[in-house]
Amino acid sequence: MERKQFLRTLGTGAAFALTFPCLQGCSKDSDNGDIEEIPSGVDFTIDLNSSEGAKLADNGSFILKNLIVVVKDLNGNFVAASQVCSHESYDQVRFTTNDGGIFYCDVHGSRFDLDGAPLNQVDSTPAKQLKIFNTELDGQILRVFE
Ligand code: FES
Numbered sequence: 001m002e003r004k005q006f007l008r009t010l011g012t013g014a015a016f017a018l019t020f021p022c023l024q025g026c027s028k029d030s031d032n033g034d035i036e037e038i039p040s041g042v043d044f045t046i047d048l049n050s051s052e053g054a055k056l057a058d059n060g061s062f063i064l065k066n067l068i069v070v071v072k073d074l075n076g077n078f079v080a081a082s083q084v085c086s087h088e089s090y091d092q093v094r095f096t097t098n099d100g101g102i103f104y105c106d107v108h109g110s111r112f113d114l115d116g117a118p119l120n121q122v123d124s125t126p127a128k129q130l131k132i133f134n135t136e137l138d139g140q141i142l143r144v145f146e
Pocket of ligand 1: 085086087088089090092105106107108109110122
C-alpha cells in the first residue's frame with residue numbers, strides 16, 4: 001500500500017514536472033506576441049532616477065513602455081520607436097547592440113536603423129518605415145512624445 005501510494009505520488013509529480021515546463025515553453029515558443037495598433041498621441045516621461053529609468057543607465061540598454069521601445073543607444077543618445085512592427089503589427093520590436101545598434105523584430109526578421117528605416121525586406125511586400133518618436137532630456141526626466 002505504501003509503495004503504491006509512493007508510485008502514484010511519483011507519477012503525478014513526474015507528469016507535472018514533465019508537462020508544466022513543456023506547456024510554458026511550448027506556448028512561449030509559439031507566441032509571436034500580440035497584434036497591436038501603432039502607438040499614437042504619445043507623450044510620457046521617464047524619471048531616470050526611478051527604478052524604471054535606472055534600466056536605461058547603460059549605453060545599449062532599453063525598456064518597453066506604452067508599446068514603445070525606449071533606448072539609450074551605443075552613443076548614449078535616447079531614441080524611441082514603436083514596439084509595434086511596421087511589417088505585420090506584432091508588438092515584438094526590440095533593440096539590439098548588434099550591427100552597431102538597431103531595432104529588430106524576430107517574428108519575421110525585420111531590422112530597422114535608429115531612424116526607423118528598414119534594413120531588409122522579409123517578404124514580397126515593400127519594407128515600411130518603423131515609427132520613431134521624439135525624445136527630450138530635461139535633467140533626469142526623459143520625455144517621449146510625437
Ligand atoms: S511583424 Fe515584425 S517582422 Fe513581421
